[in-house]
Amino acid sequence: MKPPRFTYHAPATVDEATAVLTEHAEDAKVLAGGQSLIPLLSFRLAAPEHLVDINRLPGLDQIERTGQGWRIPALVRQRAAERSPELAAGVPLLAEALRHVAHPQIRNRGTVCGSLAHGDSSAELPSVMVALDARMSVASANGVRQVGADDFFQFHLTTAIEPHELLLAVEFDEPGPRTFGAFQEFALRRGDFCLAGTAVTATFDADGSVERCRVVAAGVAPTPLRLTAVEELATGSELDAATLVAAQEVACREVSPLGDARADAAYRRQLLSVLVRRALGAVREKRENSDAA
Amino acid sequence: MQPDVHDGIDGQVLRVIVNGKEHRGVTEARTTLADFLRRELALTGTHLGCEHGVCGACTVLVNGSAVRSCLMLAVQADGAEVETVEGLADGNELSPLQEAFHRNHALQCGFCTGGFLMSITAALREGPVETEEEAREVLSGNICRCTGYAGMIKAVLETSEQAHGTKAAS
Numbered sequence: 001m002k003p004p005r006f007t008y009h010a011p012a013t014v015d016e017a018t019a020v021l022t023e024h025a026e027d028a029k030v031l032a033g034g035q036s037l038i039p040l041l042s043f044r045l046a047a048p049e050h051l052v053d054i055n056r057l058p059g060l061d062q063i064e065r066t067g068q069g070w071r072i073p074a075l076v077r078q079r080a081a082e083r084s085p086e087l088a089a090g091v092p093l094l095a096e097a098l099r100h101v102a103h104p105q106i107r108n109r110g111t112v113c114g115s116l117a118h119g120d121s122s123a124e125l126p127s128v129m130v131a132l133d134a135r136m137s138v139a140s141a142n143g144v145r146q147v148g149a150d151d152f153f154q155f156h157l158t159t160a161i162e163p164h165e166l167l168l169a170v171e172f173d174e175p176g177p178r179t180f181g182a183f184q185e186f187a188l189r190r191g192d193f194c195l196a197g198t199a200v201t202a203t204f205d206a207d208g209s210v211e212r213c214r215v216v217a218a219g220v221a222p223t224p225l226r227l228t229a230v231e232e233l234a235t236g237s238e239l240d241a242a243t244l245v246a247a248q249e250v251a252c253r254e255v256s257p258l259g260d261a262r263a264d265a266a267y268r269r270q271l272l273s274v275l276v277r278r279a280l281g282a283v284r285e286k287r288e289n290s291d292a293a
Numbered sequence: 294m295q296p297d298v299h300d301g302i303d304g305q306v307l308r309v310i311v312n313g314k315e316h317r318g319v320t321e322a323r324t325t326l327a328d329f330l331r332r333e334l335a336l337t338g339t340h341l342g343c344e345h346g347v348c349g350a351c352t353v354l355v356n357g358s359a360v361r362s363c364l365m366l367a368v369q370a371d372g373a374e375v376e377t378v379e380g381l382a383d384g385n386e387l388s389p390l391q392e393a394f395h396r397n398h399a400l401q402c403g404f405c406t407g408g409f410l411m412s413i414t415a416a417l418r419e420g421p422v423e424t425e426e427e428a429r430e431v432l433s434g435n436i437c438r439c440t441g442y443a444g445m446i447k448a449v450l451e452t453s454e455q456a457h458g459t460k461a462a463s
Contacts, residue, residue, distance in 0.1 A: 002325070002344055003323040004323065005303070005321070005323055006323060007303065008303065008322030008323075008366075008368060010368075031366075034364055034369075035346060035364055038325070038345075038363070038364045038365070038366070042363070051322070053366075055369060079358070103349075104359065104415075104416075105361055105434045106364075108358040108360050109358075109360050109364065109365065190430075191433055191434060
């Protein structure tokens with residue numbers, strides 16, 4: 001067996017879970033789907049003394065409709081989110097991105113919230129949640145606090161979740177009228193972490209100009225990275241061909257990725273800029289198709 | 294400091310139904326489902342390749358869903374129904390998918406085969422696989438390093454056609 005020894009906790013309520021986390025804080029890790037944590041244990045990159053398995057907490061495995069949007073609690077598997085026809089209709093960007101997350105065998109166990117709590121910037125869901133301006137509900141023995149996605153991701157594999165806290169759910173609004181999203185990524189093999197990726201949401205005014213947008217890069221910085229210069233450029237435009245070319249150039253200048261064995265820095269930068277152009281183009285196309293419909 | 298636990302002192306009791314048969318066991322919390330199946334239940338058809346969720350050789354079905362058994366603790370399967378490659382054949386009678394693998398030379402050394410069979414079995418229960426592209430998608434979560442995938446794609450399409458009565462596009 002590969003994981004190091006740990007004391008296993010299987011709390012039956014959120015209060016029990018946060019009590020254990022309060023007691024052991026830095027020495028404890030939360031286990032949800034385990035698709036990132038178990039490899040870390042098996043490589044012995046992590047060796048927590050206590051593992052808090054939240055899989056038996058009740059009432060956290062169903063996608064919920066809220067007043068203005070959606071709530072995905074901690075035990076909703078990625079596969080369940082991918083296959084929800086209501087969620088796919090309401091927030092197509094999420095379903096589009098989920099198909100790129102590893103493989104079905106991983107998505108059957110892996111949770112939406114787990115991917116966010118793990119906080120790998122090459123993963124799909126963190127950048128999507130920033131694009132959706134999502135809010136994280138973080139629970140502790142003191143209650144529940146909300147953290148916006150822009151503040152949630154702090155560094156590589158580091159989020160705003162404190163050691164004594166637990167990510168209870170992620171919430172986001174249903175995109176309003178004339179709002180469209182797109183996700184683009186490139187990975188060396190199907191299901192791999194991407195070399196670069198981007199999640200885009202844009203709201204258009206009645207005349208077809210971008211009223212506001214979020215353009216988020218994945219895999220090129222220690223966190224999902226908002227490309228604010230690209231956002232500024234796109235806002236007010238109709239995302240015409242000239243704007244897309246300019247957006248690519250701006251995106252190229254706005255990121256400073258690191259190179260690694262899979263791709264050097266210059267290639268990643270170029271790749272990201274092309275993906276940004278394509279995603280913005282896809283958003284424009286979706287708007288045009290909705291006009292035609 | 295690591296807690297002082299050894300050999301069952303942190304023993305987790307679990308009850309799991311494997312291939313329709315109930316098993317009760319005591320295991321360390323850190324034991325993966327793959328190790329539990331292989332060591333405690335002697336079901337060694339579930340193979341371990343990479344042991345970190347990449348190769349797919351350890352794929353089993355838990356409550357009907359294909360999962361990596363190296364990325365799940367045995368104790369998390371308490372109360373679950375597990376299917377392993379040993380459950381596919383009926384005695385000496387191979388399942389239609391196993392027959393199709395045989396017919397199409399879809400295995401060579403066989404190390405990865407059990408994982409592929411379980412991934413494909415889960416996919417075909419969900420619905421037909423009608424195109425080569427869909428078949429490749431079904432296979433994409435498992436790695437084979439000797440035979441390659443051409444025979445497996447044929448096997449998937451043939452089995453789907455048998456099971457779902459759909460014509461496979463070639």
